[in-house]
Amino acid sequence: MKLFSAKQLKEADQATEKNEGITSIDLMERAAGQAFEWIDAQLKGQQVPIYIFCGIGNNGGDGLALGRLLLNKKYDVHSFVVNYSENRSKCFLINYDRYKNTSKEWPKLLKSVDDFPDIPANALVVDAIFGIGLNRPLDQWVKQLVIHINQSKTFTIAIDVPSGMFVDSATPDLEAVIEASVTLTFQAPKLPFFLPETARFSNSIQVLNIGLDGNYLAETPTKAKLITKPDVQKMYQPRDKFSHKGTFGHALIVGGSYGKMGAVTLAVKACLRAGAGKTTTYIPESGYTILQTAVPEAMVIAAQESKHLVDFSVSNEYEAIAIGVGLGTDVKTMKGFKKFLETNKTQLVLDADALNLLAQDKELLKLLPKNCVLTPHPGELERLVGKWKNDFDKLKKTVSLSKSIDGVVVIKGAYTITVYHDQYYINSTGNPGMATAGSGDVLTGIITGLIVQGYDVLTAAVFGVYLHGSTGDLAAQQTGYNSLIAGDLIDFLGDGFIHLFRSDNVPQETAGNNRKNSN
Ligand SMILES: NC(=O)C1=CN([C@@H]2O[C@H](COP(=O)(O)OP(=O)(O)OC[C@H]3O[C@@H](n4cnc5c(N)ncnc54)[C@H](O)[C@@H]3O)[C@@H](O)[C@H]2O)[C@H](O)CC1
Ligand SMILES: [K+]
Numbered sequence: 126m127k128l129f130s131a132k133q134l135k136e137a138d139q140a141t142e143k144n145e146g147i148t149s150i151d152l153m154e155r156a157a158g159q160a161f162e163w164i165d166a167q168l169k170g171q172q173v174p175i176y177i178f179c180g181i182g183n184n185g186g187d188g189l190a191l192g193r194l195l196l197n198k199k200y201d202v203h204s205f206v207v208n209y210s211e212n213r214s215k216c217f218l219i220n221y222d223r224y225k226n227t228s229k230e231w232p233k234l235l236k237s238v239d240d241f242p243d244i245p246a247n248a249l250v251v252d253a254i255f256g257i258g259l260n261r262p263l264d265q266w267v268k269q270l271v272i273h274i275n276q277s278k279t280f281t282i283a284i285d286v287p288s289g290m291f292v293d294s295a296t297p298d299l300e301a302v303i304e305a306s307v308t309l310t311f312q313a314p315k316l317p318f319f320l321p322e323t324a325r326f327s328n329s330i331q332v333l334n335i336g337l338d339g340n341y342l343a344e345t346p347t348k349a350k351l352i353t354k355p356d357v358q359k360m361y362q363p364r365d366k367f368s369h370k371g372t373f374g375h376a377l378i379v380g381g382s383y384g385k386m387g388a389v390t391l392a393v394k395a396c397l398r399a400g401a402g403k404t405t406t407y408i409p410e411s412g413y414t415i416l417q418t419a420v421p422e423a424m425v426i427a428a429q430e431s432k433h434l435v436d437f438s439v440s441n442e443y444e445a446i447a448i449g450v451g452l453g454t455d456v457k458t459m460k461g462f463k464k465f466l467e468t469n470k471t472q473l474v475l476d477a478d479a480l481n482l483l484a485q486d487k488e489l490l491k492l493l494p495k496n497c498v499l500t501p502h503p504g505e506l507e508r509l510v511g512k513w514k515n516d517f518d519k520l521k522k523t524v525s526l527s528k529s530i531d532g533v534v535v536i537k538g539a540y541t542i543t544v545y546h547d548q549y550y551i552n553s554t555g556n557p558g559m560a561t562a563g564s565g566d567v568l569t570g571i572i573t574g575l576i577v578q579g580y581d582v583l584t585a586a587v588f589g590v591y592l593h594g595s596t597g598d599l600a601a602q603q604t605g606y607n608s609l610i611a612g613d614l615i616d617f618l619g620d621g622f623i624h625l626f627r628s629d630n631v632p633q634e635t636a637g638n639n640r641k642n643s644n
Pocket of ligand 1: 264
């Protein structure tokens with residue numbers, strides 16, 4: 126699903142008006158009508174005081190049109206115009222008149238803190254102060270109004286975006302943003318709904334289709350995409366009946382150190398479950414028995430050194446090498462790692478301590494082969510690219526890193542973002558249960574397993590991240606969040622694949638039953 130910028134949404138707006146022969150006021154009526162339908166379907170006529178705060182632009186116009194529709198359906202509506210400027214938009218003014226013709230009670234004008242109404246605890250608040258047109262910090266008194274609404278702790282519905290949130294750049298003041306209970310957003314979600322600093326303001330997103338021009342939406346490329354099930358269904362490569370294990374590649378997992386062999390165990394198991402034809406691990410000698418016992422399906426090459434890897438001389442028979450899980454950052458390991466990078470030509474997935482070694486000596490980044498995949502969590506990313514000022518700056522820095530290595534960078538988090546050059550692929554699956562030791566090792570294994578099967582690195586990263594998250598969601602239905610452990614992600618990976626082509630409406634019990642049947 127494409128995430129359009131504010132500028133693109135305005136262009137889509139114009140294309141719709143031109144191609145459908147409608148005016149912007151018709152489009153606003155459509156948007157407000159959709160918001161009305163949604164709210165009416167929840168309230169079903171229930172009488173609660175509805176407090177609508179409208180700005181003076183088109184977001185405010187939406188709010189007034191919505192207020193009129195609610196009044197027509199005999200809801201108890203109280204409207205306020207937040208008079209932050211004299212530059213009222215045309216569509217706002219038309220809806221202002223229409224509102225006055227519907228209601229005996231005119232919207233109350235708010236001009237300063239003194240005008241703020243008390244908001245009853247049982248009120249439903251509608252935030253239509255600012256939408257995608259916000260382009261500078263809020264005036265002090267408008268910020269106070271936002272704080273006043275947030276402090277009311279009432280159920281708050283944001284129209285299009287929570288007011289105060291910037292769509293295409295960093296939100297300058299995180300205290301001046303509406304904390305929406307639900308965000309009714311038009312046509313497509315907006316990028317900051319998924320970024321760590323701002324996601325909490327747009328809890329529970331409902332996308333309302335207002336029928337913007339289909340051609341414009343289809344043909345306009347966006348920097349950011351939200352990756353959902355239909356996107357990954359297209360990525361899946363079905364298996365040929367006459368395929369054999371050689372068809373699906375050979376992966377090498379390099380890592381492990383004394384006390385951290387579990388990381389390699391998890392990665393190699395995940396790699397096999399993701400579908401790699403063959404896997405080999407290259408580990409310090411002390412891990413030999415552990416690996417052979419824990420994963421009989423994997424081959425093991427034990428290095429001479431017992432506790433840390435020092436020498437990384439591996440053959441070039443693999444389609445991809447994952448390096449870093451449980452590796453450690455011993456000085457001798459660093460030396461060997463550098464030597465390995467100087468000669469290696471195989472596709473790489475770099476995680477954990479391999480990223481920490483790269484961060485210790487950034488010159489090593491120049492030795493990476495084209496099209497490698499880096500999977501940092503925010504701490505590892507910061508060590509690689511330096512401190513960022515905000516989420517947009519973080520993306521910018523990650524884009525630079527991706528371009529400089531000509532590879533893929535996966536920023537792990539609640540909404541994992543895969544960055545390739547200046548494209549962002551935002552993942553929509555996963556849950557807080559996955560914040561557990563070893564979860565990242567499993568992801569490394571999945572991505573590597575997909576690459577060796579023939580998925581290109583970008584697809585392997587985007588698809589792998591989605592699968593990792595959806596598998597976590599399926600696992601959590603059985604374990605709950607607290608009890609989910611990384612090994613569960615491996616156990617449920619098969620369900621993750623099967624679920625790709627199953628209806629989303631499968632009840633949780635059915636998913637659970639299927640799992641039991643398959644065991
Ligand atoms: N195509 C669509 O997506 C549709 C969008 N609709 C709604 O329209 C808004 C966007 O409306 P717009 O008038 O462009 O902007 P806002 O209402 O968000 O803001 C009003 C106006 O205020 C000025 N401004 C910006 N920052 C500040 C500030 N800090 N203080 C004071 N004034 C400020 C700026 O000039 C803005 O233009 C969209 O979100 C939807 O809700 C349509 O209804 C349907 C089609
Ligand atoms: K809003």
